[in-house]
Every structure is written in structure tokens, then in C-alpha cells.
Amino acid sequence: MSDGHGLFDGVLAAGPVAELVGDRAWVQAMLDFEGALASAAAAAGAIPDEAAVAIESCCRAEDYDIGALGADAVRIGNPAGPLVRALTERVAPEAAAYVHLGATSQDVIDTAAMVVTARALAALHADLRTCATRLAQLAEEHAGTVMAGRSLLQQAPPVTFGRTAAGWLGGIVAALDRIDLIRRERLAVQFGGAVGTLSSLRGNGIPVLSELARRLGLVEPVLPWHTERSRIAEIAGTLGQTCGAVAKIARDITLLAQTEIGEVSEQGPPGSGGSSTMPHKRNPVAAVLAAGSAAQAPGLVATLLSAGAHEHQRAAGSWHAEWRPLVELLRSTGSSVHWLRVCLERLQVDPQRMRVNLDSTGGQLLAEHVAIELTSVSHGAVGRQEASDLVAVCCRAAGPDDLADVLAADAVVGKFLNRKRIGELLEPAGYLGSTDEFIRRALNDWQSRL
Incomplete structure (x- = not known):
């Protein structure tokens, strides 16, 4: 060329x-x-x-x-x-x-x-x-x-x-x-x-x-x-x-x-x-x-x-x-x-x-958070897979804005988690795990090469 x-x-x-x-x-x-x-x-x-x-x-x-x-x-x-x-x-x-x-x-x-x-x-x-x-x-x-x-x-x-x-x-x-x-x-x-x-x-x-x-x-x-x-x-x-x-x-x-x-x-x-x-x-x-x-x-x-x-x-x-x-x-x-x-x-x-996109599913992308919390607060009475299955059923039954209400009304979920706590669990900013630390590690790694 x-x-x-x-x-x-x-x-x-x-x-x-x-x-x-x-x-x-x-x-x-x-x-x-x-x-x-x-x-x-x-x-x-x-x-x-x-x-x-x-x-x-x-x-x-x-x-x-x-x-x-x-x-x-x-x-x-x-x-x-x-x-x-x-x-x-x-x-x-x-x-x-x-x-x-x-x-x-x-x-x-x-x-x-x-x-x-x-x-x-x-x-x-x-x-x-x-x-x-x-x-x-x-x-x-x-x-x-x-x-x-x-x-x-x-x-x-x-x-x-x-x-x-x-x-x-x-x-x-x-x-x-x-x-x-x-x-x-x-x-x-x-x-x-x-x-x-x-x-x-x-x-x-x-x-x-x-x-x-x-x-x-x-x-x-x-x-x-x-x-x-x-x-x-x-x-x-x-x-x-x-x-x-x-x-x-x-x-x-x-x-x-x-x-x-x-x-x-x-x-x-x-x-x-x-x-x-x-x-x-x-x-x-x-x-x-x-x-x-x-x-x-x-x-x-x-x-x-x-x-x-x-x-x-x-x-x-x-x-x-x-x-x-x-x-x-x-x-x-x-x-x-x-x-x-x-x-x-x-x-x-x-x-x-x-x-807006986060909220478009009415909190369903936080379903994992609810299932993990349910397993934890039940002290093993509800196993991980059972909790996941229960929350999945609620997600399928929920409309675009009422997932928290459906979860609270479920006989098993509602027994261990009240409506207020479910609302907190469905807040995206509360389920970020080690995100801040991972970002800090990536930035420190980059800075160390400059």
C-alpha cells in the first residue's frame, strides 16, 4: 500500500x-x-x-x-x-x-x-x-x-x-x-x-x-x-x-x-x-x-x-x-x-x-439482594435456592411498580421481611458490594505506573 x-x-x-x-x-x-x-x-x-x-x-x-x-x-x-x-x-x-x-x-x-x-x-x-x-x-x-x-x-x-x-x-x-x-x-x-x-x-x-x-x-x-x-x-x-x-x-x-x-x-x-x-x-x-x-x-x-x-x-x-x-x-x-x-x-x-433505566423494572434487578437477605434473616430456615425461587415467583407476579408490595404480601417473605426493609433492599445504591474498593484498586494500579 x-x-x-x-x-x-x-x-x-x-x-x-x-x-x-x-x-x-x-x-x-x-x-x-x-x-x-x-x-x-x-x-x-x-x-x-x-x-x-x-x-x-x-x-x-x-x-x-x-x-x-x-x-x-x-x-x-x-x-x-x-x-x-x-x-x-x-x-x-x-x-x-x-x-x-x-x-x-x-x-x-x-x-x-x-x-x-x-x-x-x-x-x-x-x-x-x-x-x-x-x-x-x-x-x-x-x-x-x-x-x-x-x-x-x-x-x-x-x-x-x-x-x-x-x-x-x-x-x-x-x-x-x-x-x-x-x-x-x-x-x-x-x-x-x-x-x-x-x-x-x-x-x-x-x-x-x-x-x-x-x-x-x-x-x-x-x-x-x-x-x-x-x-x-x-x-x-x-x-x-x-x-x-x-x-x-x-x-x-x-x-x-x-x-x-x-x-x-x-x-x-x-x-x-x-x-x-x-x-x-x-x-x-x-x-x-x-x-x-x-x-x-x-x-x-x-x-x-x-x-x-x-x-x-x-x-x-x-x-x-x-x-x-x-x-x-x-x-x-x-x-x-x-x-x-x-x-x-x-x-x-x-x-x-x-x-430511569434502573427504575424501569420496578426494582426487579435487586431481586438477588432480597433473596440473600431472606436467607440471612431466616437463619437458615429459608435456604438460598428456596429464597431465590420464592423471590422469582414474586417478580413474575409483580407489575412495574408494586414488587415491594408483592414481596411483603408473600407468606414466607413477609414473615421475615417487612415492607420498609424490602423497600430498602430494592434501593440500587445499597447493593454495590465492593464496588468502591475495586475502583480504588484500579486507580491505584494505574497511578503506580505513571
Whole structure:
């Protein structure tokens, strides 16, 4: 894919990551490898210092025709070969012999993949931290904003919106943890030559490898990983996990924003969230686009994992199968996180509507509270299952506003619980358990990482 703007890019390639994984970024990353390799070789005494300087001076992506490199890639099956040839033609003749010394095409592209991924993950990390900060703010502000919990899409015992936001925060923090680990430990330089022995560098292989990793800011691997692709698998898994965390939040927001629920909404700039045919619509468009971008991830992760079996010392096809899905996965993940950030910046919470929805079943979502209290005050005379069954019968018999009266009139329930106590038990704010402590724990966990 070119760096130009495609028809769907504004939707599915939004945010800073898209540019960081585009064609020009890849070419620059490959040239960064070649420049760093020359400098590392010079530092190890394998090539003259002047040659390294000459090679590095020609490692600017804007000097190369990306379209021509792509067209020439079919000759050897990858774009590194044409780029090395073009670089060699650009450098001074006395330095030409030292271009790409000791490396193979896969070294260039695998290392470029790590460089591109590192830059993309840095941008992704920044957007995720912004999301986490906003979620922590929502969790704190709405710690006491009671809303209906929902189980299997039906109303369940109450929660607070702060607890909901804290749960969302947990998913984002977990994604940040994985991204931090990948950035710190798993983005490694690739340098092994034709079959992973660096034989063409004779005794200079390891010193050049070490210096190359240092100059590129990548991990120095124990040995070349041409056909050991756990790094790619871990990157894929982490990006998939991130998209899963985003998709969960986006899905919840789109559900809570439904007309019939209306507990949250997005307040974007004029014109955002509209419809091509329905003038009244106010769609949570950023949440929708976050979900749509995140939905690309599972198939891309699966492709990268299925390409993990690389035969012998260098694979035929499996390595090539990784390029496009890795780019698309980084781009889609970046877009999903970008749109989540926009969504959270626009998000408006409606506590009054939450209360209306809480009261819409006449207290039936507190039936569990009544059953537990009945078991407790009867001192075992009414068992847990019996209490649950008794309360369920009352719920089925009750109208929208008379559950407390029906419960009080029941021979068994009324024997142990009077009408006043039943009314207290049906107050949502009185059945929140450890909600406050869970929110506090989530916020403390996030604060400890800042």
C-alpha cells in the first residue's frame, strides 16, 4: 500500500501509526539498517570509516523511487535487493564494495520490520496512555453514579459507571503492559547472513551484531531468528489483545448509546455522527470506527501465526507471507486506538437516564439482594435456592411498580421481611458490594505506573 490517501484510510487507517508503517517508513527503516550496518562494521574494523560515512550519507528514503523499488522486487522476491542495488549505485565507488556487507535480504526486511514496529508501538503507546488517563478520570468522577449491570444483555444487579470505566481501564492497562514488554525485550535486530552464521564477516560477526543492535536501539538476540518467529507471533498477539480491549469498550459504548438506553453519547464537532438518510441520527461514530478497525485484527493475527512454520535456515514463502498482515495489523490497531481516544474525549455520561433505566423494572434487578437477605434473616430456615425461587415467583407476579408490595404480601417473605426493609433492599445504591474498593484498586494500579 502506498503512503497516499486511500478511500477507506480516513476510517480504517486513522491516527499516527498509519504513516509510521507506510511504504516510505519501511524504505527508511531498511536504509537505517544499511547505514547502521556500515557504521557497526567500521566500528569493528571490518570496513574503512570513510566508507561507512559515505554509505550513511546516502540513506535517505526521499532520494529513492519507491514505485521502482516495488516493481523491481519481483526479480528476487523482495524489495531489499533492489534497494541495496540502488544504494550501491549512489555511494562513492570506493565505498560501494562495503554496502550490505555480511547481510542478506531477510536481515534487512526483518530488522526493518522491528524498526517500523518500534516506532508504531511508541505512537500506539502514547494514544493508549491518553485513553487510560481519560478512563481513570471517568472511573473517579462516576464512582457513585449507579447504573444497571447487564448480564446476557439483560438487566442484572446494579454497578456504577465508575466501576464500568475501571473495568475498561484494566483492559487498556493490560495492553500497555504487553506493549511495554515487547518494546523492552522482543524487538530484536536480525543479522545472520545467508544461513545465520555470519561467515562472510569471519571473526567480526558478533561485534558487528552487537554494535548494529546498539545503533538501531533494538535488542541483540542470542542468535539470528530467521526461522524462529516467536517475536512476530508475540507482536501479533499483543496487537490482537490491544484490539480486543478496544473492541470491548467500543461495543459497550455503542450499546449504552442506543436510543432505548441512552446512558452515554458522543458529543463531536458539528456534522459528526450523522446519517446519509436519517436527519435525526446521532451515531457514536468514533466508537463505531474503533470497533470496525479493531475487528480487522483476529484474521490478521491468525495469518501471522499460521505463517510461523519456517523451514530449515531460511524459509520459502513463510517469511514473505508476514509483510502485509503485519503492516495491516499495526495500521488497524493504531486506527482502533486512535478512534477510541476520540470517542472517550467526546463521551458524555447521563446519570439521570441511568437512574430511569434502573427504575424501569420496578426494582426487579435487586431481586438477588432480597433473596440473600431472606436467607440471612431466616437463619437458615429459608435456604438460598428456596429464597431465590420464592423471590422469582414474586417478580413474575409483580407489575412495574408494586414488587415491594408483592414481596411483603408473600407468606414466607413477609414473615421475615417487612415492607420498609424490602423497600430498602430494592434501593440500587445499597447493593454495590465492593464496588468502591475495586475502583480504588484500579486507580491505584494505574497511578503506580505513571
